[in-house]
Amino acid sequence: MTTPMSSGERTWERLHPLSPLIRGARAASALLVLLAVSQVSSQNGAGSRLDYDAAFIGIALVVWTIQWLVTRWWFDGVTLHVETGLVRREARTIPVARIQSVDLVQPLLGKVFDVAELRIRVAGAGKDERLAYLHIDRATRLRASLLATHHGLDPTTPEPGELPLAAVPASRLAWSIVLSGEMAVLAALLIAFGVTATVSPKAATALGAFGVVYLLGLFTGIWRRFNTQFGFTVATAPDGIRVRRGLLGSVAETIPMRRVQALRTIEPIAWRPFDWCRLEVDLAGIMKRERGAGSPSVTKTLLPVGSTELAASIRSMVVPERGVVRTPPPRRSMLKAPLSYHNLAAGHDDVIAIATTGRLRRVTAWVPLDKVQSVRRVQGPVQRALGVATVHLDVAGRRVDASFKDRDVTEADRLVEDLTVLCRAARSKGASAPGSARA
Amino acid sequence: MRQAELGIAALLAVVAALIVAASAVTVAIVIGAVGLGAVASSVYFVRRRFRAWGYLERDEDLLVRRGVLVRRLSVVPYGRMQLVEVTSGLMERLFGLATVKLHTAAAHSDARIPGLEPDEAARLRDRLATLGEAKAAGL
Numbered sequence: 380m381t382t383p384m385s386s387g388e389r390t391w392e393r394l395h396p397l398s399p400l401i402r403g404a405r406a407a408s409a410l411l412v413l414l415a416v417s418q419v420s421s422q423n424g425a426g427s428r429l430d431y432d433a434a435f436i437g438i439a440l441v442v443w444t445i446q447w448l449v450t451r452w453w454f455d456g457v458t459l460h461v462e463t464g465l466v467r468r469e470a471r472t473i474p475v476a477r478i479q480s481v482d483l484v485q486p487l488l489g490k491v492f493d494v495a496e497l498r499i500r501v502a503g504a505g506k507d508e509r510l511a512y513l514h515i516d517r518a519t520r521l522r523a524s525l526l527a528t529h530h531g532l533d534p535t536t537p538e539p540g541e542l543p544l545a546a547v548p549a550s551r552l553a554w555s556i557v558l559s560g561e562m563a564v565l566a567a568l569l570i571a572f573g574v575t576a577t578v579s580p581k582a583a584t585a586l587g588a589f590g591v592v593y594l595l596g597l598f599t600g601i602w603r604r605f606n607t608q609f610g611f612t613v614a615t616a617p618d619g620i621r622v623r624r625g626l627l628g629s630v631a632e633t634i635p636m637r638r639v640q641a642l643r644t645i646e647p648i649a650w651r652p653f654d655w656c657r658l659e660v661d662l663a664g665i666m667k668r669e670r671g672a673g674s675p676s677v678t679k680t681l682l683p684v685g686s687t688e689l690a691a692s693i694r695s696m697v698v699p700e701r702g703v704v705r706t707p708p709p710r711r712s713m714l715k716a717p718l719s720y721h722n723l724a725a726g727h728d729d730v731i732a733i734a735t736t737g738r739l740r741r742v743t744a745w746v747p748l749d750k751v752q753s754v755r756r757v758q759g760p761v762q763r764a765l766g767v768a769t770v771h772l773d774v775a776g777r778r779v780d781a782s783f784k785d786r787d788v789t790e791a792d793r794l795v796e797d798l799t800v801l802c803r804a805a806r807s808k809g810a811s812a813p814g815s816a817r818a
Numbered sequence: 819m820r821q822a823e824l825g826i827a828a829l830l831a832v833v834a835a836l837i838v839a840a841s842a843v844t845v846a847i848v849i850g851a852v853g854l855g856a857v858a859s860s861v862y863f864v865r866r867r868f869r870a871w872g873y874l875e876r877d878e879d880l881l882v883r884r885g886v887l888v889r890r891l892s893v894v895p896y897g898r899m900q901l902v903e904v905t906s907g908l909m910e911r912l913f914g915l916a917t918v919k920l921h922t923a924a925a926h927s928d929a930r931i932p933g934l935e936p937d938e939a940a941r942l943r944d945r946l947a948t949l950g951e952a953k954a955a956g957l
Contacts, residue, residue, distance in 0.1 A: 775923035
């Protein structure tokens with residue numbers, strides 16, 4: 380459906396001609412929801428504003444059509460070129476070597492018209508590169524050639540086959556959401572509302588009008604979780620880990636293995652009886668505009684809910700598990716961390732560090748040593764009195780680190796030295812290994 | 819250098835307080851006394867804080883140490899440096915000082931060396947930049 384345009388040797392391609400329409404329709408549906416909310420919250424209707432909204436959509440449609448007209452892209456086998464903008468012309472180039480992940484996103488309307496959006500995440504870029512929309516076949520082919528060249532293969536290499544690892548049944552997903560923190564908040568709110576209603580109905584109506592927006596937000600959050608993680612499947616392929624998910628719209632993510640900065644399993648206390656956990660992966664992501672904030676990592680879910688055993692098997696595909704012994708900190712640390720002491724444990728070998736922290740939610744981080752950015756030792760006043768210290772291994776991103784919490788001082792000092800040396804060794808080994816492009 | 823910087827700031831605050839309270843003499847005396855006490859103690863604390871700062875250039879990495887109450891030590895490998903920043907705030911400019919800041923891809927790496935002489939700051943910046951380039955490693 381795309382129209383090739385030749386200029387010189389370059390074969391520029393356009394986005395799918397239905398793109399502006401689909402974007403418009405999506406915006407319109409969002410607007411309708413907004414309208415419904417405003418109708419509910421303020422009963423004396425805003426019917427006359429409908430024309431304004433319609434006019435707004437009309438103008439937006441024209442803008443998007445122009446945007447479609449001036450946007451073109453071209454892939455030369457090394458770099459993806461995208462040109463866009465009418466007034467302020469913008470030419471972006473995306474070197475495949477720096478790709479962090481490639482997502483194929485298909486909203487509900489996209490499914491109807493057989494189009495999909497291609498999202499390409501690049502380290503250090505301002506934001507994701509989005510090609511919205513392409514015909515589904517073209518998008519799949521482009522993804523295949525982007526990933527193939529990323530791994531140093533010919534761009535015409537077909538997409539390699541995959542090995543399915545896990546699928547999440549809808550019932551388990553539903554239960555996991557029922558047992559989540561959001562649900563607890565929702566239940567508490569409803570109970571509180573019920574109590575107020577019985578004590579003084581007047582206050583309840585006043586509260587209800589106020590709280591309906593908040594409740595709606597909470598509902599949307601819960602619905603979004605269900606919607607985006609429905610039908611979750613994970614598979615491995617030579618070009619990376621593939622995740623497919625989504626109820627109304629669908630998302631297919633591909634994460635090249637060596638882009639993984641850290642892995643994390645999260646076990647909320649309510650899931651503990653079922654031995655469930657969530658597995659997340661961190662990628663070096665989007666550089667924030669402010670300098671020095673580092674590149675906040677992008678978290679992707681590899682398993683929204685599943686048994687710890689299943690999570691371990693998926694994890695072992697990404698980072699090799701070699702039976703690292705995790706030890707708890709000395710008993711006197713209990714005075715400093717009484718609520719989390721029972722969870723604290725950490726250990727490392729020469730390729731990976733593992734650390735468990737958390738109070739009610741047990742969080743375990745797996746950090747490959749060749750991804751470590753810096754080693755930090757922090758000691759607060761209480762820790763000094765107890766003769767313990769915390770050693771952090773920082774990974775690219777904002778919230779990711781493996782912390783060896785409240786270790787004995789001598790052990791902490793030794794850890795800083797050992798880990799510094801081991802990280803350096805892991806790094807130089809990684810750099811000399813074939814196919815490790817710098818990013 | 820850094821001690822002087824903060825000490826003078828405190829002294830300025832005391833003078834300001836005196837001017838404000840000039841109308842009521844007893845109040846002025848009390849505020850002045852408190853202010854002097856604050857200056858004296860701040861000199862002590864600032865000195866301790868100043869002594870806690872330290873950095874060490876090793877072959878492969880930079881060590882930065884700081885903090886009195888919470889002691890922090892960062893080990894930043896040269897290969898992980900994304901950019902080196904030299905800044906000079908208003909106070910620092912007043913005393914001809916500069917801060918060298920190291921950024922890695924991790925937000926928490928936290929390697930800042932304040933209160934350097936401009937020459938030393940420039941030397942450090944150039945050295946770090948050169949080393950960073952020589953040992954650069956991918957993400």
